[in-house]
Structures are given as structure tokens and as C-alpha cells.
Amino acid sequence: MENVLIIGSGPAGYTAALYTARANLAPLMLEGEPSKDILPGGQLMTTTEVENYPGYSDGVTGPKMMEDFKHQAERFGTRFLYETVTKIDFDARPFKVYSETQSWETKSIIVATGATAKYLGLPSEEKYMNRGVSACATCDGALPRFRNKPVVVVGGGDTAMEEALFLTNFSSRVHVIHRRDAFRASKIMADRALANPKIAPEWNSTVDEVLGDDKTGVTGVRIRNIQTDKLTDIACTGYFAAIGHKPNSDLFKGVLDMDETGYLITKPGSTYTKIEGLFAAGDVQDKIYRQAVTAAGSGCMAAIDCTRWLEAQHA
Numbered sequence: 001m002e003n004v005l006i007i008g009s010g011p012a013g014y015t016a017a018l019y020t021a022r023a024n025l026a027p028l029m030l031e032g033e034p035s036k037d038i039l040p041g042g043q044l045m046t047t048t049e050v051e052n053y054p055g056y057s058d059g060v061t062g063p064k065m066m067e068d069f070k071h072q073a074e075r076f077g078t079r080f081l082y083e084t085v086t087k088i089d090f091d092a093r094p095f096k097v098y099s100e101t102q103s104w105e106t107k108s109i110i111v112a113t114g115a116t117a118k119y120l121g122l123p124s125e126e127k128y129m130n131r132g133v134s135a136c137a138t139c140d141g142a143l144p145r146f147r148n149k150p151v152v153v154v155g156g157g158d159t160a161m162e163e164a165l166f167l168t169n170f171s172s173r174v175h176v177i178h179r180r181d182a183f184r185a186s187k188i189m190a191d192r193a194l195a196n197p198k199i200a201p202e203w204n205s206t207v208d209e210v211l212g213d214d215k216t217g218v219t220g221v222r223i224r225n226i227q228t229d230k231l232t233d234i235a236c237t238g239y240f241a242a243i244g245h246k247p248n249s250d251l252f253k254g255v256l257d258m259d260e261t262g263y264l265i266t267k268p269g270s271t272y273t274k275i276e277g278l279f280a281a282g283d284v285q286d287k288i289y290r291q292a293v294t295a296a297g298s299g300c301m302a303a304i305d306c307t308r309w310l311e312a313q314h315a
Helices: 010-022 042-046 062-075 123-127 158-167 187-195 292-313
Strands: 002-007 028-030 079-081 087-089 095-098 103-111 115-117 150-154 173-177 199-202 205-213 217-225 231-235 238-241 245-247 278-280
Touching: 002 010, 002 095, 002 292, 010 028, 010 042, 010 062, 010 103, 010 292, 042 062, 042 115, 103 292, 123 205, 150 158, 150 231, 158 173, 158 187, 158 238, 173 205, 187 199, 205 231, 217 238, 278 292
Parallel strands: 002 028, 002 103, 028 079, 103 278, 150 173, 150 238, 173 199
Antiparallel strands: 087 095, 095 103, 115 245, 205 217, 217 231
């Protein structure tokens, strides 16, 4: 019988593990499997450089930071398994949690399954991942390779506008590639982007290929005008996909409250879900900030909520 079982890892999961371990709850974390969608360590495992996390004054790679998080949680007694949860029996008390090979019983669950950035699916996107290809301008936009250089943003919604406007603080030019002749973002965001002299919209266009080489990484993109079929190469050092994220919440469809995109909805000011004893933290329930530091903070909240809830059961 487990006191608390944590599904997923990353900053939210590891922080929840640290706090529940220090509360002598001996948490068990199911990190996911390297070959599955929910990867051990989360999205930061594909981030080469993190410069905005407090305490790492000289910056750190994403994998190294997650290694440090895991080691700290392990130090206080967290146990880890590379298992992917395939089913949860929510009606049973204690909860019953299943993977393809094992099952567990637990008094409480913290969901920290994260989210997955959406890309167009081009082989060249994957080839230059973290070598100029990113899905988070707020995370990577200030890196040296983008400073005073042209970059491209793919998308036309509010997220794309926010990313483009943020990048104008660092980049010399921001090309926004959109398949229609008007942004689908809110009018105020679209107007703000179009009024910025550094932002250049590339209307009615899609990305054919991300250009680059093994030494430099991204050197440009090739776009196709969907009306004329004309190909155009744009020189740039950065390619930012801003077409959304998919929360890893399929396991909870029809059970937990979620918004139209699939982000889990928690009770205001807490990490409580609609099911007693089940808590959610990190990018699986945060569609606004999506930062390592905010994920870690919500992991702390989930651990404290969970610890207090367990204590109340025995009061």
C-alpha cells in the first residue's frame, strides 16, 4: 500500500516527490518510459540550456537540472520506476493504478504528466531540435544564438503573437508564418503584433523545411505560399513553433474536469481535482505560464495539499 503515488516527473513531479518524501510519506514515482509519450524528466530533457531557473547562476542543461531534482528527491526516500500508467481504477479506495506489467494500490495520487509541445512534424524540425528549433520563446528567446538575429515564429493565435512580441526584445527581425491572410489571434494581440516594426507577417504560407547544417544548426526556413506554390527561403537562426501544447491528460478523460484542450482543472488556489485524494500539478494543468519554476511551485503545492489531505483522513 502506497501513501502517495506520483505519475510523471519533470519539475512538478520531482518537487512533489521531494516534499512528500520529507514529510515521511515514502512516495513512489512512476516516471514514464523513455520510449513513451510521457518521458522521464519531462520537456526539459529536450532543452539544451536553462538560464532562467533561480540558483543556476551560470545556466544549466535541462537534463542536468532534472538529474539534480531527481537526486534531491531520492535523497529523502523517493522510489522511482520507469513505468507508464495505462489505467487507474478511480472507483476503488485505495486507488488501483496499472501499467502494462504491474499494479499498485495507493491512498493518494499526484498527477504530474506534463504537456507536449506541438510541431508540424517535419523531419528537419526534429533534426535541429535545441539547435535553433524551440517551442518556447520565453524559455529560449534570450539565448545568444537569437540575439540581434532574425528568427521565425510559426502560428497565428494569441500564443504566436505573445512569442513574437517577446522575441522582438532580442531578435533583429521576427517573421511570423501563418497559413491564412489574417491572424486568428484576438484583435488586440494581432494589432499589437502588426504595429511592431520588428514583426514581419508571412501571409498564406506554410513551412516546407527548416534549413541548417550540422555545425551551425538552424540557418533558415523554406516557406511555401499556398496560393501561388512559390517557395521562399528566409534566413534566420531560430524557429519557434507556436501552434500550441497538448496536455498529457488522456488517461483522465471522462473522469476529471478539463478544458476544451485537455488541461486538467483544479479547484481555485489549490491542486485539488474533483476526485478526493487526487491532485494535479505542472503543465498538465497550467496552460498559461508553462515554466520550470512555476511547475516546481505547483509540485510543492500538490505535495502540501496531499500531505494535509492524508493527515485529515486519520484525524
